[in-house]
Amino acid sequence: MRRRKAMASLGAFAMVTAGAATLGLTAAPAASAASSALTANWYESAPYYYTLDSAAPDLGQVMSATGQKAFELAFVLAPDGGGCTATWDGTDKVSSDTQVAAVINKVRAKGGDVSVSADGYGGTKLGQVCGTPAATAAAYQSVISHYGLHAIDFDLEEPEIENSTAIANELGAAQILQKQNSGLFVSVTIPSTTSGANYFGQLLLNQAKSDGFVPDDFSIMPFDGGFAGAAAQQTALTDFHTQLVNTFGWSSTVAWNHEGVSQMNGQTDTGEFFYQSDFSSNLAFAKAHNMSRYTFWSVNRDVVCNPPNNNGKLSGDCSSVTQNNDDFTKYETQFATWAPTSPPAAPPEPACVSNVFSATQVYTQGGTPPTDSGAWIDDGPCAGAP
Numbered sequence: 001m002r003r004r005k006a007m008a009s010l011g012a013f014a015m016v017t018a019g020a021a022t023l024g025l026t027a028a029p030a031a032s033a034a035s036s037a038l039t040a041n042w043y044e045s046a047p048y049y050y051t052l053d054s055a056a057p058d059l060g061q062v063m064s065a066t067g068q069k070a071f072e073l074a075f076v077l078a079p080d081g082g083g084c085t086a087t088w089d090g091t092d093k094v095s096s097d098t099q100v101a102a103v104i105n106k107v108r109a110k111g112g113d114v115s116v117s118a119d120g121y122g123g124t125k126l127g128q129v130c131g132t133p134a135a136t137a138a139a140y141q142s143v144i145s146h147y148g149l150h151a152i153d154f155d156l157e158e159p160e161i162e163n164s165t166a167i168a169n170e171l172g173a174a175q176i177l178q179k180q181n182s183g184l185f186v187s188v189t190i191p192s193t194t195s196g197a198n199y200f201g202q203l204l205l206n207q208a209k210s211d212g213f214v215p216d217d218f219s220i221m222p223f224d225g226g227f228a229g230a231a232a233q234q235t236a237l238t239d240f241h242t243q244l245v246n247t248f249g250w251s252s253t254v255a256w257n258h259e260g261v262s263q264m265n266g267q268t269d270t271g272e273f274f275y276q277s278d279f280s281s282n283l284a285f286a287k288a289h290n291m292s293r294y295t296f297w298s299v300n301r302d303v304v305c306n307p308p309n310n311n312g313k314l315s316g317d318c319s320s321v322t323q324n325n326d327d328f329t330k331y332e333t334q335f336a337t338w339a340p341t342s343p344p345a346a347p348p349e350p351a352c353v354s355n356v357f358s359a360t361q362v363y364t365q366g367g368t369p370p371t372d373s374g375a376w377i378d379d380g381p382c383a384g385a386p
Contacts, residue, residue, distance in 0.1 A: 035108045037150035039341035042070035043185040044217070044260070044292055045332040046115050046151070049073055049299040051103045052088065055317040056300050057325075060106050065326045067333045069112040072153055072295065073100065075120035076143055084130040086143045090123045094143050104147060115151035115185065116143060119170070125160045126170075133172025137180070140173055144181060151185035152177065154215075161190065161200045167207055175213040185216050185343060187293060189262050192220035194232055196239035205247045216343045217292040218244065219260030224270045230281035237261055237285065250347050253290070257344040260293025261286060265301055265328040266319025267310075275321055279331045286335065292344050294335040302328045 049071045050056060059071060080090040087093050088100060104114055118140060119125045130136040144152065154174050160166045174186055188208075190201045197205065197220060205218070220240050222233035237259065244255040261282060267273055279296070286294045298316075303325050305318035314320060319328070 035113060035148055035150075037183065038070055038113045040185060040216070040343040041336045041339035041341050042113065043115050043151040043187075044339050044343075045294055045336035046070035046072040047295050047299050047302075047329055047332050048117060048262075048297045050316070051100050052092070053300050053317065057303060058106075059103060059112075059299070060110055062299060062302075062326060062329060063107070063110050063112055066329045068329055069336070070114065070151075071107065071112070071299065072115045072117050073103070074117040074298075075123065075155065076116055076118040076126070076140070077120075077123040078126045078129045078139075080124065082124075082129060084126060084135055084139050086126065086139045094146055097146075101147070113150060114147075115153055115187075116147070116149055117153040117155050117189075119155045119157065119160060121155075121157045125166060127166040127173070128160055128163060128169075130169055130173075133169050133176060136169040137173035137176035140177055141180065144177065144184070150183070151187075153187045153189055155189045156204060157191055161204060164203065164207070167204050168211075171204070171208055171211055171213055174215060175211055178213075178215075187217050187219060187260065188215045189219045189221060189260075191225070192222045192236050192240065193225050194222075194227060194236055196220065196236055196241075196243050202243060202247070205243060209247055214248075214258070214347060217258045217260040219262045219293050219295070221262045221264070221297075223264045223268045223272055223274065226270075227272055229274070230278040230285070233261070233263070233278070233282060234285050237289075237291075241289075248347065254344075254347045256289045257292055258347070259289075259291050260295070261291065262293075263296040265296050265298075266321040266323070267314050269314060273321060276323065276327050276331075279328055283331050283335060287338055292339070294339075295332065296328060299329055302326055 045068070047068070049059065051073050062068065075089060076086050076094070077090045079085060079087050085093065088097065092099070107114055126136050126139045130139055140152065143149065154170055156167060156170055160170070174188065178184060178186055190197060190204060208214070220236060222236040227233055227236070241252070241255050241259055244250060244259060245252060250258070263274060263279065263282065265274060265279070283294060300317055301315065301319050303318045304323050305315060305320055308322040310318060310320040
């Protein structure tokens, strides 16, 4: 999506993430790794937040004003100078961070928690520079361990989404992290056209299918692509639903249960406008279809400008539409109080389609019997077999 580009042009970069292992006493001690996880509905409703933005709103105040308990801290990237280590926005090493930990401590002290968003728009992504899925996973695991995270979002955008090796590294890493961290909430967020995932987004879905990787949800970002209000966004969500069904062979119900929406409040980078009424309509749509995630970019922009329309200019620190502070975040809280507290159930394995082995039948490969005796090893029943 274009959000990070817009923030860059405004000099409002930030970083972020969640609670951590002990680093001892510093000016801002690392967040507590012992923090209890929230139920899934809060991670599924967590809006994005640019923590190191100097004008970022105080999350403790946002929590008090809205009842929201979780936030998506952005963005974990590779270092600007190269290397397969985790940083905030390419500049601040996670291993020596104190600024983000202070934000996390405040959220957790009020009974909340955070998810961390990896990648985003712009910068160098870990999947681009780490040589393998395992190496990429190790870099992200350092973030999870450092902050004691219970959730992570993979925001896979340009130019990374157009790099098949980078996407294989990112999705492979996400799958490894799922296995290494029991109960970790994992979401994948990708750009959208008015008809769902674009060409590269479809390739990403194909890669996930090939890997056998199923996150808690796939979310699209229906903005910055010629969208005119909620109706156009809902068309994209419906078309993306069809892509999920066709790619993974899921039922309609399962596909909706693993689909999310990531919106942008107010004026977007391309001059679209989304108002409170659009968020309300999309919330009703998400509920009606039992979607699993409802979020937006960003809490930093959920503030009224002065003047409210910001003289027609885009801002990273206010919405450029008429609003009360925190109007858009309150829709997240409404989704959280509706959404199930447990993540969606894993889709069932596809039914077994292999024929039962017969000891008396002659089997061939390309018309001739296979020469490798290993071909006759009994590997057990195929997926879905009784």
